[in-house]
Amino acid sequence: MSRNHTIKLYYDIISPYSFIGFEALLRYRVVWPIDVVLKPICLGGLFRDVGNTPPAVYMAKELQMISRHFGIPMNVPKNFEDFVMKANTVDACRLAIAAQKLRPEKAEEVSRQLFDRFWIDNKPVKSEEDLRECLKRAMVDAPGVEELMGLIKKPEIKEALKKNTKEAQDIGAFGLPWIEVNNAGGGRETYFGSDRLPIIGEFIGQTYHGPLRHLSLF
Numbered sequence: 588m589s590r591n592h593t594i595k596l597y598y599d600i601i602s603p604y605s606f607i608g609f610e611a612l613l614r615y616r617v618v619w620p621i622d623v624v625l626k627p628i629c630l631g632g633l634f635r636d637v638g639n640t641p642p643a644v645y646m647a648k649e650l651q652m653i654s655r656h657f658g659i660p661m662n663v664p665k666n667f668e669d670f671v672m673k674a675n676t677v678d679a680c681r682l683a684i685a686a687q688k689l690r691p692e693k694a695e696e697v698s699r700q701l702f703d704r705f706w707i708d709n710k711p712v713k714s715e716e717d718l719r720e721c722l723k724r725a726m727v728d729a730p731g732v733e734e735l736m737g738l739i740k741k742p743e744i745k746e747a748l749k750k751n752t753k754e755a756q757d758i759g760a761f762g763l764p765w766i767e768v769n770n771a772g773g774g775r776e777t778y779f780g781s782d783r784l785p786i787i788g789e790f791i792g793q794t795y796h797g798p799l800r801h802l803s804l805f
């Protein structure tokens with residue numbers, strides 16, 4: 588049995604701060620004794636259910652600075668609001684869940700490729716072709732690509748995305764990334780945002796050394 592702290596990360600590919608939180612936590616897995624559990628959800632559904640309509644004020648400029656800080660080459664399109672409002676990442680998030688079920692060893696890389704395509708290449712992650720491209724980049728084998736593309740249409744995967752979204756709501760989420768930390772001593776805390784690693788560190792008795800610490804360990 589693992590004696591690590593368990594961190595659940597609730598995220599949606601549409602959320603740029605989720606991308607930062609995803610990479611930040613996965614990087615810290617080699618720095619802190621943590622297990623990271625990925626929980627793709629539907630941010631639109633969460634906002635609707637909790638009645639949140641957040642303003643996108645200052646986000647575009649701030650994101651460019653944050654991505655530099657983290658060394659994640661995100662691109663914030665000029666038509667940022669339009670880009671996000673017109674996007675649909677529901678099937679992308681279903682694919683992230685399907686990968687956890689069918690190709691767990693590829694699940695992280697599938698999410699990463701979806702985030703990369705949307706937030707680095709600024710390309711949609713909506714059509715079958717878009718999603719197939721991400722699976723190929725994640726080095727999923729050809730039969731796996733076909734199985735996963737079939738699986739995202741199945742009720743069990745649609746339900747799993749709804750279940751994760753409801754679970755996030757039940758633990759207080761109103762935005763993303765939403766992070767639940769269960770420390771090894773039995774304590775539990777939840778956090779909103781990719782910028783909470785210093786206080787998460789405090790909760791699990793670890794020090795935060797900035798966004799690039801993992802690089803100095805190899």
Ligand SMILES: N[C@@H](CCC(=O)N[C@@H](CS)C(=O)NCC(=O)O)C(=O)O
Nearest residue numbers: 602603604641761762763780781782
């Ligand atoms: N300070 C947080 C901001 C996160 C954030 O603004 N997330 C957006 C989605 S990308 C959200 O859920 N906003 C809801 C709200 O602000 O109420 C961070 O750095 O991660």
